[in-house]
Structure formats: C-alpha cells, structure tokens
Amino acid sequence: MTNVERGALIPPLERRIEVADMVAxxxxxxxxxxxxxxxxxxxxxxxxxxxxxxxxxxxxxAECVQDWLGPDARLTTLGFRFLTPVEAGSVVRCDGxxxxxxxxxxxxxxxxxxxxxxxxxVGTAASGHAEAKIx
Amino acid sequence: MSSSLLTDKLRAxxxxxxxxxxPEPIGKAAFRYFAQAxxxxxPLYTDDQFARDHGYLGVIxxxxxxxxxxQYANLSRQSTGxxxxxxxxxxxxxxxxxxxNEYTFHQPVHSEDVLTVxxxxxxxxxxxxxxxxxxxxxxxxxLYENQTGELLVTNIETLIYQxxxxxx
Numbered sequence: 527m528t529n530v531e532r533g534a535l536i537p538p539l540e541r542r543i544e545v546a547d548m549v550a551x552x553x554x555x556x557x558x559x560x561x562x563x564x565x566x567x568x569x570x571x572x573x574x575x576x577x578x579x580x581x582x583x584x585x586x587x588a589e590c591v592q593d594w595l596g597p598d599a600r601l602t603t604l605g606f607r608f609l610t611p612v613e614a615g616s617v618v619r620c621d622g623x624x625x626x627x628x629x630x631x632x633x634x635x636x637x638x639x640x641x642x643x644x645x646x647x648v649g650t651a652a653s654g655h656a657e658a659k660i661x
Numbered sequence: 662m663s664s665s666l667l668t669d670k671l672r673a674x675x676x677x678x679x680x681x682x683x684p685e686p687i688g689k690a691a692f693r694y695f696a697q698a699x700x701x702x703x704p705l706y707t708d709d710q711f712a713r714d715h716g717y718l719g720v721i722x723x724x725x726x727x728x729x730x731x732q733y734a735n736l737s738r739q740s741t742g743x744x745x746x747x748x749x750x751x752x753x754x755x756x757x758x759x760x761x762n763e764y765t766f767h768q769p770v771h772s773e774d775v776l777t778v779x780x781x782x783x784x785x786x787x788x789x790x791x792x793x794x795x796x797x798x799x800x801x802x803x804l805y806e807n808q809t810g811e812l813l814v815t816n817i818e819t820l821i822y823q824x825x826x827x828x829x
C-alpha cells in the first residue's frame with residue numbers, strides 16, 4: 527500500500543441484496559423492523575418492495591476499504607449519507623477514490639451505486655468517506 | 662409561512678441522555694453472524710489465529726457491527742418490529758428518515774467486551790429542503806465503551822423529520 531496515490535481507484539465491490547440477506551442482517555443486528563420484510567407494512571408506508579436497511583450499505587463500504595487495504599490496515603472513521611432507498615433484489619456496487627495519503631494514514635471517498643438489470647448505474651444509494659491507518 | 666416544527670418542548674430535549682449496559686459480552690457468534698449476513702468473509706472476524714497474526718488479541722468485530730446491533734439495548738419489540746434505542750420524538754405531520762452516520766473507531770472491539778452505550782441528543786435544527794419542504798434535523802451521539810471504561814467507538818447519527826405536507 528506504500529505506492530497508493532491521491533486519485534487511485536478502490537476496487538469495486540458488488541452485491542445483490544435479496545430479502546433473505548436482509549432477514550439475515552435483521553437477525554444479526556437485533557433489528558426486526560417491518561420495513562425490511564413485511565409487505566403489508568411496507569405498502570402502508572408507500573413502498574412497493576422491502577427496503578434495504580441503509581446500514582447494510584455502511585457495512586459494504588467498510589468491507590470494500592478493508593478488503594482493499596488488507597488485514598494490517600485499521601479503519602478509523604467511516605461516514606455516510608443515504609440518498610436513495612434501495613429495494614430488495616437490487617444489485618449495488620461500492621467504489622471509491624483515494625482523497626489523500628499521509629504517513630500511515632489514508633483517506634478516501636466512497637459511493638454505493640444502484641445498478642440496473644444491464645449492469646448500468648441507475649441511481650446513488652449512499653455516499654461516504656473513510657479513513658484508515660495503514661502499515 | 663407555516664408554524665415552526667421545532668417547538669420549545671422539543672428543543673428542551675437537547676442534552677437528554679440514555680445509558681444502556683449490555684447484559685452479556687458481545688461474543689464471537691455475533692461477529693460471525695454479522696459477517697455471514699453481509700457476506701464479508703474476512704477472517705479477522707472469525708479466525709482467532711489469523712487475527713492474532715495481524716496484531717489483535719483475537720477475533721474482532723466487523724467495524725460497523727457495534728453501531729448497528731441492538732443487542733446491548735435489551736429492549737422489547739415495538740409495533741414496527743424495531744427493538745433498539747429511540748428517542749420517541751413526536752413531531753406531528755412529519756415522517757422520519759435516516760440521514761446518515763459518522764463512526765469513529767477508536768479501538769477494535771473484541772468478543773469479551775461488555776458494552777455500555779451512552780446516547781445523547783446533541784442538536785436539533787429546523788431547515789427547509791431545496792424543494793421547500795420544512796424539516797427538523799436531529800443529531801444524536803452514541804458512545805460505546807467496554808467494561809473497563811475504554812472508549813471503543815463514537816457514532817454521530819442524523820435523523821430527519823420531514824414535513825408530510827410538502828413545501829411551506
């Protein structure tokens with residue numbers, strides 16, 4: 527990681543998020559909000575499909591940066607803003623750009639895109655930034 | 662011009678604090694369950710020897726788990742299914758949206774850590790969106806400490822109470 531420069535691209539991480547993934551995440555976080563699986567509740571709230579817990583996208587951002595930097599790097603900050611709700615069954619892709627590199631510290635910006643059926647970006651689910659200590 | 666969403670009664674809640682102490686250590690199973698749920702196969706979260714080889718005492722929590730789990734709160738499920746910390750702010754004519762989070766990871770979280778989580782309301786402001794929709798922005802802070810009082814993570818959370826009535 528010593529040769530990383532500002533503007534370098536972080537390898538993208540892509541994932542389809544199905545209802546089963548959302549149910550697993552709900553269990554793993556002790557968060558059983560009906561928005562993520564209960565269609566009667568979801569329709570009463572004005573949506574037509576279960577909505578992905580936004581924090582699943584935060585987990586994806588953390589994974590994207592940690593996988594890229596390797597196990598000797600340590601994530602020190604992660605921030606994100608939600609821009610568009612993601613419906614169950616969507617494919618999302620996290621990518622990022624290095625914003626700065628200092629001694630033992632790297633900062634990057636991150637985006638989670640929503641992909642259409644042909645793999646083309648159709649929306650932005652979340653934008654964020656992260657900082658990590660690097661060896 | 663409509664009346665203000667941010668009443669004096671609401672404003673008086675700035676500074677309110679709530680403390681939760683987890684009933685048990687967070688545990689390795691919570692790390693493995695979360696990692697499996699999100700599809701993150703990094704052995705730092707599941708393999709003690711691998712984690713030790715990279716400078717940790719043993720497996721560590723996936724970074725966002727601590728801020729996301731309601732395990733520590735030990736609360737009953739509400740009618741919405743939600744069972745985590747909530748301020749129960751009542752702002753008539755609004756709907757609640759999640760704005761985002763800012764996490765600072767001060768130290769890695771290990772399976773033996775017993776969390777004490779201190780939530781506080783740090784600010785409330787009223788704004789109008791670019792489309793002219795009034796909203797109240799509520800900023801909360803959660804501090805996650807372990808059983809020896811070490812600060813592990815800080816979480817700044819933004820909630821948006823947006824007027825259902827549209828532009829004012």
